[in-house]
Amino acid sequence: xxxxxxxxxxxxxxxxxxxxxxxxxxxxxxxxxxxxxxxxxxxxxxxxxxxxxxxxxxxxxxxxxxxxxxxxxxxxxxxxxxxxxxxxxxxxxxxxxxxxxxxxxxxxxxxxxxxxxxxxxxxxxxxxxxxxxxxxxxxxxxxxxxxxxxxxxxxxxxxxxxxxx
Numbered sequence: 001x002x003x004x005x006x007x008x009x010x011x012x013x014x015x016x017x018x019x020x021x022x023x024x025x026x027x028x029x030x031x032x033x034x035x036x037x038x039x040x041x042x043x044x045x046x047x048x049x050x051x052x053x054x055x056x057x058x059x060x061x062x063x064x065x066x067x068x069x070x071x072x073x074x075x076x077x078x079x080x081x082x083x084x085x086x087x088x089x090x091x092x093x094x095x096x097x098x099x100x101x102x103x104x105x106x107x108x109x110x111x112x113x114x115x116x117x118x119x120x121x122x123x124x125x126x127x128x129x130x131x132x133x134x135x136x137x138x139x140x141x142x143x144x145x146x147x148x149x150x151x152x153x154x155x156x157x158x159x160x161x162x163x164x165x
Contacts (some may be wrong), residue, residue, distance in 0.1 A: 009078050011079045014082055014114055020118065080097045094113050095114070145156075
């Protein structure tokens with residue numbers, strides 16, 4: 001069953017996240033569509049479409065591609081890009097960079113809180129929808145939190161909050 005989207009939905013994201021999605025959409029609309037169209041054309045040349053595995057695979061790829069394009073268009077149309085100059089750094093919010101201390105491991109980590117589409121743990125960007133992101137949102141420097149993660153419960157203290165570009 002398809003999920004119905006509220007017309008008031010807003011996709012809050014950073015400028016870099018917005019640009020990344022916009023670039024992905026552009027690539028999908030041009031290069032990827034052309035690649036998939038070429039695959040479909042080649043598969044049609046094999047003959048009978050009812051028993052043509054290459055054709056069915058290419059059609060499936062086309063459906064996934066068009067679905068991703070549709071989702072990106074929706075997100076970009078509903079996007080509200082946050083301005084780093086307007087970010088309140090008194091509390092952890094989307095777009096803030098936080099330094100947290102893991103009280104059990106006595107280690108510090110720096111993360112930027114971002115929207116779901118921007119999440120990239122390798123770049124230390126965590127989603128505000130992730131367990132840690134949800135636990136940190138709205139907290140201030142010095143606050144301690146406990147959060148359940150796949151490896152158990154982590155005890156964290158917020159050491160610093162800033163708005164970096």
